Amino acid sequence: MHDKHLHFSLALTTTSLYLSLHLHSPKPLQKWERKKPTLTLSLSAMSTPASLPLLEAAELGKGSFKYAWVLDKLKAERERGITIDIALWKFETPKFMVTVIDAPGHRDFIKNMITGTSQADCAILIIAGGTGEFEAGISKDGQTREHALLAFTLGVRQLIVAVNKMDTTKWSEDRFNEIIKETSTFIKKVGYNPKTVAFVPISGWHGDNMLEESANMPWYKGWTKETKGGVTKGKTLLDAIDAIEPPVRPSDKPLRLPLQDVYKIGGIGTVPVGRVETGIIKAGMVVTFAPSNVTTEVKSVEMHHEQLEQGSPGDNVGFNVKNVSVKDIRRGNVASDSKNDPAKEAASFNAQVIVLNHPGQIGAGYAPVLDCHTAHIACKFAELKEKIDRRTGKSLEDNPKFVKSGDAAIVKLIPSKPMCVESYNEYPPLGRFAVRDMRQTVAVGIIKSVDKTDKSGGKVTKSAEKAAKKK
DSSP: OOOOEEEEEEEEETTEEEEEEEEEOSSOOSSBOOOOOEEEEEEEETTOOTTSOTTSHHHHHHHSOTTOOOOTTHHHHHTTSSOOOOOOEEEEOSSEEEEEOOOTTOOOHHHHHHHSTTOOSEEEEEEEOSTTHHHHHHSTTOHHHHHHHHHHHTTOOEEEEEEEOGGGGTSOHHHHHHHHHHHHHHHHHHTOOGGGOEEEEOBTTTTBTTTBOOSSOTTOOOEEEEETTEEEEESSHHHHHHTOOOOOOOTTSOOBEEEEEEEEETTTEEEEEEEOOBSOBOTTOEEEEETTTEEEEEEEEEETTEEBSOBOTTOEEEEEESSOOTTTOOTTOEEEETTSSOOOOEEEEEEEEEEOSOSSOEETTOOOEEEETTEEEEEEEEEEEEEEOTTTOOEEEESOSEEOTTOEEEEEEEESSOOOOOOTTTOGGGSEEEEEETTEEEEEEEEEEEEEOOOOOOEEOHHHHHHHHHO
């Protein structure tokens, strides 16, 4: 066995940082035959005001990590096609190979947390320890509270709390304990058990307790947290990341692969690109794209410009399909195995929605844009079925006329154009969405059930027919 390393990538948006981890062997492999788990972290810098120009490295350093440098180098790289992760800078830990990257095209933390690279197994809340900043973040309408609630609502069950800017508190033990006490109370209200959370005092700017133990806080004896296997202890933020329990990946489920882009590559043909969310994809499979209703054979699969035996959950892959034009399929389509619960178009769906940030009232007929996986489509709130308690899910009122900020409701949604979504219970990454209006995220939702249209007579390519005969 090789030494195992987790490789994780750190991406920045205006209010947050993301890390995604890939377990891999440090030795280059001829083919990407190894398949080990992928782990994704959402790391949100809660104190950063949304307006801060995060690409200015100096500004960034003061409020956040000095490791998160010049990200605009990547703009040129983005245009080049299939390379989805672009490395900028790396460091190693006992378990991880860490890469600082930019996540292409993410402007909005909440939308990204729901639809993008950050479908996280663990959230790291970075809380500013400075006087006033912490209090603002966890106030009734503060960002920290909102993001913790979102993480929990979206199924992120592991949490690390990093109390940043300890240098500005003169490394005060009292201040750290006060913040732990307050934060424990509010994360408990959200739904987390504080006993399972590592609380780490850090200074991102000076590097204290990030990678190595700090000499500035001799009073700090380390963090402890309860896990399934007992009690885990550590000192630094990196120890806390090392102690994340890797999730079981849904490779045994049927394939769902939302397309991020579709490229036409000379001499190869049509290459859809996206992240495998559930199941596996490999050459020879006959896949159906929903809602386009096109069926074809997968000729090859690649990742990082290497041929891949098979793509597994968490892998960003490109795959070559025959006899399909770039016009037939597009971003937002979902690839699935034509023989194993193939994806279908949704005629309508019922969802539990939490209204976060809407200036008025939302009633039947409201038609904002929904971002679900990579799809971006206007959907009509056809019916408000019931208003519910956002924590317990208990019904408060049947058929309410309106819902407003802070409310949770069960609603029926009808897409304005063909769209493929799934219930959260069956396929979590295709069952959560952000509701966008007025250039912001006004609500988030979890899909409870889907009414699927069963279209026959879609396009089946010759290669798909041939592949079917072979089997």
